[in-house]
Amino acid sequence: MSRVIGIDLGTTNSCVSVVENDTPVIIPSATGATTTPSIVAFTKNGERLIGEAAARQAVTNPERTITSVKRHMGADWSARIDGKEYKPQTISAMILMQLKKDAEKFLGEEVTEAVITVPAYFNDIQRQATKDAGRIAGLNVKRIINEPTSAALSYGLNHGEPQKVMVYDLGGGTFDVSIIEIGEGIIEVLATSGNNHLGGDDFDERLVQGIVRKFKDKTRVDLTKDFAAMQRIREAAERAKKELSTSDTTHIMQPFITQVKGEALHLDMVITRQEFESMISDLIQKTEDPVRNALNDAHISPAQLGRVLLVGGSTRVPAVQRKVREMTGKEPSRNINPDECVAKGAAILGSTLQGRGLVAAGTGQDLLLLDVTPLSLSIETVGGVATRIVQRNTTLPARYSQIFSTAAPYQRNVDIHVLQGERPMARDNKTIGKFRLKGIKPAPAGVPQIEVTFDIDANGILKVSARDLDTGREQSITITADDRMSDMEIQQAMQDAQNYASQDQLRKDAIELLGDANKLLIRTERCVKNAGKQLEKAVKKQVKADTAKLQKLVAKCRLDRVDANQLSEIRAAKEQLEQSAGDILMRYDGGQQ
Structure with a gap:
């Protein structure tokens, strides 16, 4: 029986976990990171990039790069690229396929089942859209679980003592707050509230607006009309936001940000933490009503809370932490990693659903989860x-x-x-x-x-x-x-996803084969030149013909249109040249590669 993975499908970053030896562990991404950027991009030669690779080229390829797709889940939204419409479920499926692939590499076995998390305030359509994305990615989604509940499940595994916990979950695009009771091996959600359009993306946008405003005050140039400049500023704003969580100031330097009448202008400014907090104060204030509603629905006061758990990368902002202290009168707990705990909780639930119950600390009892519906x-x-x-x-x-x-x-x-x-x-x-x-x-x-x-x-x-x-x-x-999405649309999307996966593999095979073929062509040319007149005319003629054939096939190969037949032809031509030039390569190159 293959293991069930837990996936935190985030607005900004996604994370995947699995239970090993009764402990949830984070599965590293292809680059070794603990999270994968929730970004999908399409290059002009038809290649599809996901995660870090997509993030690296976002500034130079903004029109073909899709970010924060989670904010569109369950909405009538689509991205049109190269004449094809991509729905949020399809883009999300591409991210899930990458996480599935990373998990299979880590575990050394096929992965077919997952528990996927969603914001507690997701409605029925948004939940179904997330489940559809999992199906398209080739995953049997055993359960959709609320993100704050998943975080509490991760926390409860090591803190089984009876207590009421508030999970304050502020991610890249969504905000949730849940009041959860932990006791005697049971994790029961008492109440939940939130805002599906509030998160770190909004903080970034405020900072972007602030940078653009300061630049305009200084130079009288409005950068909002320069698409490439705005992409660079958005990337710089996200970095600045993170720096301001640990520093009082951040220096933003973007040389050659734009040109005016042939003269290059540079963006060079300092933003203080106080300025940033002023920009986002009303956004942080918006978290107060959901917190109050959740406490009221759970019929408890802040004083009755045993812990306040901070989840989501945006909770690293000091002003957010101050607001939580102000609302609850408690110092937020730092017992869990805000980026990893949601995926770990999903992995715990996945293991439990397989009948491998995990024991809550201090209770000796298997964990039992009781969740709630977020909206009437x-x-x-x-x-x-x-x-x-x-x-x-x-x-x-x-x-x-x-x-x-x-x-x-x-x-x-x-x-x-x-x-x-x-x-x-x-x-x-x-x-x-x-x-x-x-x-x-x-x-x-x-x-x-x-x-x-x-x-x-x-x-x-x-x-x-x-x-x-x-x-x-x-x-x-x-x-x-x-x-x-209709069943027919989902089936078509699943077929497209399989086609993408096979096409991606073909491209990888093609890149490797073309590299080897070019090395062989260069080496053969060098050896023929070294041999000079010592070569028999018949051998030289055959090698020349085989070289020309391979060169022609290599030149015709386009990575965005490559197919299996082309690769077979190139492979056969390469083997033919290796055979006809074998003696020459051994004698005049010393077998060097």
Whole structure:
């Protein structure tokens, strides 16, 4: 049985972990790092780059580089490159495929199953989109788990003593806060809240705006119209943000940032931590309401918290840590690595789902996880009212049924509009599905009895069924949310992903083969020259013909269009030249390579 990996699919960086000897360990990336940048790029010759390789060329290839795709999960968004549309699920799948590949290299075995984390405040469509991305990447997603819950699971493995913990999770693109109770081997989520559009990316953007404003004040040049300059500034801003977490000032130097009337201008400025904190103070303030809501929903005060755990790279910002201390009156715990704990928690859950239960420290009991649904589920009723069926922070899995009827006489069909959110009116909440129940027995309004059942599984994904109580017949309900990928689209994306993987391998094989072929051509030319007139004319003629054939095939080979047949031809031509020139290579080159 292959092991289940845990994946933290992040906005800025992603991380993968696996349990070894009852301990979760981080799987290193291809470059040896503990995290992989969540970046995908396409070069002009058709090569696909992921992670560090994509990040390195982002400034020089911005139009074909995709970052922060997690912010678009479950939305009607796509990137168009070389005439092809890429949905968020497809781009995310490419990142997941790289993590899967790194895991297989680390473990020395095929990996087919994973637990993937999502922000606690992700809705049904966003969760389904994440699960679809896993399928496209060739992974059986055993569970979708909330990121703060996963972090608490990682913490609870080593801190099993009864306590209430607040997980404050501020990542690159999302913010979540969860109140979690740990006790007697049980990790129970009491409440969760958050903001799906708040994170380190927003901090970076504020810093970018500040840099551009200071440059304009000094030079009267507006850099926002210079695409290449803005990419360099964004990269510099991210570095500056990190430096300001440990230093009071940062020096930003970008020579030749732009040209005005043929004269080069340089960007050279100092940003202080105080300036940066002033730029982002309102963003940090936005975390206060979710914290207050989560505490209220859990019916506890900050004084009852045993620990406050900081998760996500953006919690390294000193102003964020001060805000947490101010809100809770507690010094945030530094017992967990904010970049790694989410992936480790997912790996722990993956191991548990395989029946390899892990024991919580100090309890001698296997860990049991009880999560909650982050948002209320409602149905639109007469007057556009959102009638609540499932309350937010309901423990998962959950199953709720309610009886509905018709609003007009002799209706044959009923349209049911399912919503997610906390607002009283339907129009102010998020539509996650529209369902039509057909074939109702004609009757006066209010007479038909239609039982609608909501099933929320352990992933937080909703399924709906309906039954006409008059006839007892089950009715099928089709989810029509536009933002989900159809099964056909997912299958096509899976095929595309496999094609990409094979194409990537072909390119690697081609690069290696072309390198060897060119070395052979250079070596053969040198040896023929060294042999001079000592070569028999027939041998020389054959070597010359074989050399010309290989040179022609090498010259024709394009990495962006290479196929297996081309490689076979080049390989055969190379072997032919090695055979015809073998004696010459041995005699006049001493067998050197």
